[in-house]
Amino acid sequence: MDIFNMTHPVPPEGPGQLARREARLAWGLLSPTIIAVALVVILPLLAVFWISFKPVELADLRPPTPVAREDVRGTLEAPGDQAKLRYRVRNSSAQQGIRDVVLTDIWPQGLKVIGDLDARCALDEQLICTFGDWEAGTRERIEIEVEAESAYFDGPDPKDSKPIMTGEATNILTNFEFTLENLIEIFDGDEFWSVLGVTMFYTVFGTIGALLFGLFAALLLNASFKGQGILRGLYLFPYVAPVIAVAFAWILLLDPHSGSINALLIQMGVTEQSINFFGERPLALIMVTVFEIWRYFPLSFLFILARMQSIDTDMYEAADMDGASPFQQFAYLSVPQLLGILSVLFLLRFIWTFNKFDDIFLLTGGNAGTRTLTVNVYEQAFALGNIGAGAAVALVIFCCLLAFSIFFFRFMSQEEGL
Amino acid sequence: MTLFKNGYLTGPLLGALWTFVIAVTVAVCMSFSTGEPFKPLLLLSLIWGAGLGLVSMYGRLPAALAGGVLLLAGVLDIGPVTVGEDVSGFSTLLAHLATAGFSALGTYVFTHDCPPGQLTRHQYEAAIIRFLTGFGYIFFTAIVVIPFYVMVMTSLKSQSELLRNPLDFSIDLSKGLDLLRSYQELFADFGFGGYLWTSFYVSVLTVFITLAFAIPGAYAVARLRFRGRAAFSRSILLIYMVPMIVLALPIYIGFSMAGLRNSVFGIVLIYPVTTIPVALYMLQGYFRGLPSEVEEAGLMDGLSRLMVIWKITLPLSLPALASVSLYVFMIAWNEFLLAFMLLDDPSKFTLTRGIASLNSSEIPRQHLMAGSVIATVPIMALFLGLERFMTKGLTAGSVKG
Numbered sequence: 001m002d003i004f005n006m007t008h009p010v011p012p013e014g015p016g017q018l019a020r021r022e023a024r025l026a027w028g029l030l031s032p033t034i035i036a037v038a039l040v041v042i043l044p045l046l047a048v049f050w051i052s053f054k055p056v057e058l059a060d061l062r063p064p065t066p067v068a069r070e071d072v073r074g075t076l077e078a079p080g081d082q083a084k085l086r087y088r089v090r091n092s093s094a095q096q097g098i099r100d101v102v103l104t105d106i107w108p109q110g111l112k113v114i115g116d117l118d119a120r121c122a123l124d125e126q127l128i129c130t131f132g133d134w135e136a137g138t139r140e141r142i143e144i145e146v147e148a149e150s151a152y153f154d155g156p157d158p159k160d161s162k163p164i165m166t167g168e169a170t171n172i173l174t175n176f177e178f179t180l181e182n183l184i185e186i187f188d189g190d191e192f193w194s195v196l197g198v199t200m201f202y203t204v205f206g207t208i209g210a211l212l213f214g215l216f217a218a219l220l221l222n223a224s225f226k227g228q229g230i231l232r233g234l235y236l237f238p239y240v241a242p243v244i245a246v247a248f249a250w251i252l253l254l255d256p257h258s259g260s261i262n263a264l265l266i267q268m269g270v271t272e273q274s275i276n277f278f279g280e281r282p283l284a285l286i287m288v289t290v291f292e293i294w295r296y297f298p299l300s301f302l303f304i305l306a307r308m309q310s311i312d313t314d315m316y317e318a319a320d321m322d323g324a325s326p327f328q329q330f331a332y333l334s335v336p337q338l339l340g341i342l343s344v345l346f347l348l349r350f351i352w353t354f355n356k357f358d359d360i361f362l363l364t365g366g367n368a369g370t371r372t373l374t375v376n377v378y379e380q381a382f383a384l385g386n387i388g389a390g391a392a393v394a395l396v397i398f399c400c401l402l403a404f405s406i407f408f409f410r411f412m413s414q415e416e417g418l
Numbered sequence: 419m420t421l422f423k424n425g426y427l428t429g430p431l432l433g434a435l436w437t438f439v440i441a442v443t444v445a446v447c448m449s450f451s452t453g454e455p456f457k458p459l460l461l462l463s464l465i466w467g468a469g470l471g472l473v474s475m476y477g478r479l480p481a482a483l484a485g486g487v488l489l490l491a492g493v494l495d496i497g498p499v500t501v502g503e504d505v506s507g508f509s510t511l512l513a514h515l516a517t518a519g520f521s522a523l524g525t526y527v528f529t530h531d532c533p534p535g536q537l538t539r540h541q542y543e544a545a546i547i548r549f550l551t552g553f554g555y556i557f558f559t560a561i562v563v564i565p566f567y568v569m570v571m572t573s574l575k576s577q578s579e580l581l582r583n584p585l586d587f588s589i590d591l592s593k594g595l596d597l598l599r600s601y602q603e604l605f606a607d608f609g610f611g612g613y614l615w616t617s618f619y620v621s622v623l624t625v626f627i628t629l630a631f632a633i634p635g636a637y638a639v640a641r642l643r644f645r646g647r648a649a650f651s652r653s654i655l656l657i658y659m660v661p662m663i664v665l666a667l668p669i670y671i672g673f674s675m676a677g678l679r680n681s682v683f684g685i686v687l688i689y690p691v692t693t694i695p696v697a698l699y700m701l702q703g704y705f706r707g708l709p710s711e712v713e714e715a716g717l718m719d720g721l722s723r724l725m726v727i728w729k730i731t732l733p734l735s736l737p738a739l740a741s742v743s744l745y746v747f748m749i750a751w752n753e754f755l756l757a758f759m760l761l762d763d764p765s766k767f768t769l770t771r772g773i774a775s776l777n778s779s780e781i782p783r784q785h786l787m788a789g790s791v792i793a794t795v796p797i798m799a800l801f802l803g804l805e806r807f808m809t810k811g812l813t814a815g816s817v818k819g
Binding site for chain 1: 445446449450455457458539540543544547551554555558559561562563564565566568569572580581583584585587630631632634635637638639642643644645647650652656657659660661662663664665667668669671672688690691692694695698723748751752754755759769770773774777783786787789790791793794797798801802805
């Protein structure tokens with residue numbers, strides 16, 4: 001009778017039905033992205049791990065295959081004509097062998113074998129020749145003397161059937177042969193350390209430079225005047241334009257033979273001989289860093305300006321009343337307000353400058369002491385054709401990146417700037 | 419420092435520096451537009467500038483008079499800028515006029531409220547800031563404009579003209595349409611019309627595919643509660659920090675094996691994946707800022723979640739979608755590395771890949787620059803036309819480099 005006797009209500013355990021439905025929907029909405037990213041980011045990353053422990057060369061990407069060429073020496077025009085049917089076969093790879101090589105070809109009607117058939121071949125409806133295992137770079141030849149009968153001229157053109165070659169080759173990418181050679185090779189010698197040094201110089205100075213110039217530009221445009229919008233748009237050009245276009249414009253501008261800057265410098269008496277900006281050792285590195293600053297100051301400028309415009313102007317008025325000078329206002333009011341965005345920008349730009357590839361690749365191709373880690377990946381993998389070593393460098397980059405990211409997320413949890 | 423805070427020192431110092439800056443600027447501008455020799459003189463600029471700074475403190479009239487004297491000095495060839503002998507009278511006069519005028523004007527503006535004698539900290543710093551502002555405008559405008567100016571002008575010249583005088587960017591208008599010969603050749607012989615079209619549709623497809631993936635994903639991260647949401651939103655950021663060159667290697671291998679290399683289809687397949695994380699990150703930030711009450715009202719009225727997204731969230735976030743689309747379009751349009759590695763067949767080139775193929779010693783330089791102009795102009799036009807969206811998109815998403 002009394003309601004107090006009812007079983008005591010207990011709160012439901014675990015997520016309720018609605019919450020579960022919501023989570024299911026969320027995963028459903030996310031799944032296309034997750035699949036795409038897994039295919040193009042996670043899978044390749046795993047592949048990089050895999051390849052960096054393998055002795056793979058660019059040439060190995062095409063797996064070794066047996067190749068056959070068929071031709072007829074002599075002419076078969078009338079019944080009774082004799083000719084020599086020739087198969088030239090070879091292993092396409094000069095590095096790896098192939099197992100169980102077999103040639104199969106449809107035998108044309110009305111073609112009679114005269115003399116002995118090659119011992120490796122058997123003739124039925126088809127010609128089947130077994131070669132067994134091939135070493136790397138094997139070339140062989142099979143010649144069969146034939147005589148045409150009248151049926152030969154009634155049947156389909158024998159040239160329609162191409163010989164088929166089969167064989168088994170171990171694909172170096174998928175076998176379980178591992179080596180530490182790639183890693184040893186890239187860490188060995190002074191080259192790695194000089195590449196790392198160049199990368200650090202480029203990253204540190206490129207980041208700080210872009211930040212300082214961005215701050216300067218933001219301070220300039222923080223005033224409201226006519227044409228401010230146009231200038232703001234103009235100052236973003238270096239970032240918005242395609243890198244390939246501006247990189248070539250710089251190369252042309254600074255060319256030692258026909259470059260305008262050199263002509264200008266010589267004319268103004270700054271230098272007597274033209275300067276090879278992208279070809280001399282310390283200068284090339286400085287120039288690619290300057291290019292990086294030039295191209296990315298707009299980004300810092302945009303962020304810093306956005307932050308500046310959200311600072312309350314009352315504060316500056318109060319400081320003015322209290323007699324703070326412009327420099328004091330900047331140092332004690334603006335800088336503390338901007339410190340958050342500056343440090344977030346620094347970290348992000350640091351990571352991105354570290355990752356930068358296109359700019360240096362286009363400007364110097366990594367020559368004249370400008371080879372950074374990312375350029376080294378390309379250099380090793382494609383210029384030198386050693387894919388394994390390239391992947392090993394990529395692995396090093398990824399590890400550095402992971403370290404930066406851990407630092408970044410530690411920092412981001414305190415700094416809710418972005 | 420107190421020594422410098424004296425009108426007698428600050429004025430001449432700023433005047434001297436400014437006059438030198440102006441002398442260099444005028445010389446560079448005149449050289450680049452006429453190809454004739456103009457040369458700034460360090461010592462004379464400093465001396466004349468110091469004089470200007472000293473006089474400007476006494477008011478507008480003395481400053482103007484000093485400007486006149488500077489013009490006279492220029493004409494007598496003892497001014498801050500010296501001009502080669504066979505330069506036309508008009509250019510010479512223009513150079514001297516600009517030097518004198520801008521030097522005097524600037525110096526006056528910087529120092530007019532600096533009285534002779536001891537300065538307050540305020541007056542001193544304000545003068546320096548005005549100088550830095552003036553210098554900053556000239557500096558930034560110069561570094562941004564010069565490369566683009568050279569790009570456009572080079573594309574209109576011929577190889578021999580360029581080699582004869584690399585400084586001469588003046589255009590002979592009498593040549594008429596012949597000026598655009600590089601462009602004609604690029605479109606007629608090098609197939610740039612095709613590249614332009616490929617780049618365009620690849621970029622547009624990239625935008626649509628990216629949005630199709632990123633909108634639902636961003637909505638889920640922003641609105642729906644599920645386990646691992648925080649971890650997911652962090653890994654998005656982490657993923658788009660992975661450098662393309664690290665991924666390019668296995669992608670190259672994979673595409674080679676799958677036969678997708680050298681096909682526009684492969685490019686369309688790969689571009690969106692590079693932009694999905696950034697688009698997702700930008701959009702989820704925007705979705706979070708939308709009031710969830712409107713959506714809840716929709717849910718109460720019986721709409722399903724997907725209908726809520728379609729009928730309420732998307733119409734509300736059109737500005738953000740515009741920003742994201744523009745930004746993604748920009749990334750796809752400017753993309754170089756993947757196109758360079760994956761495309762070998764000239765009939766399938768995108769614009770950036772096409773420009774890279776012009777970089778050979780057999781093809782004249784102006785073709786390279788004309789190609790660069792063709793790639794730059796559409797993205798600039800789009801950018802200037804939709805600057806508001808673009809700026810917003812850049813600030814929201816430019817964690818990406």
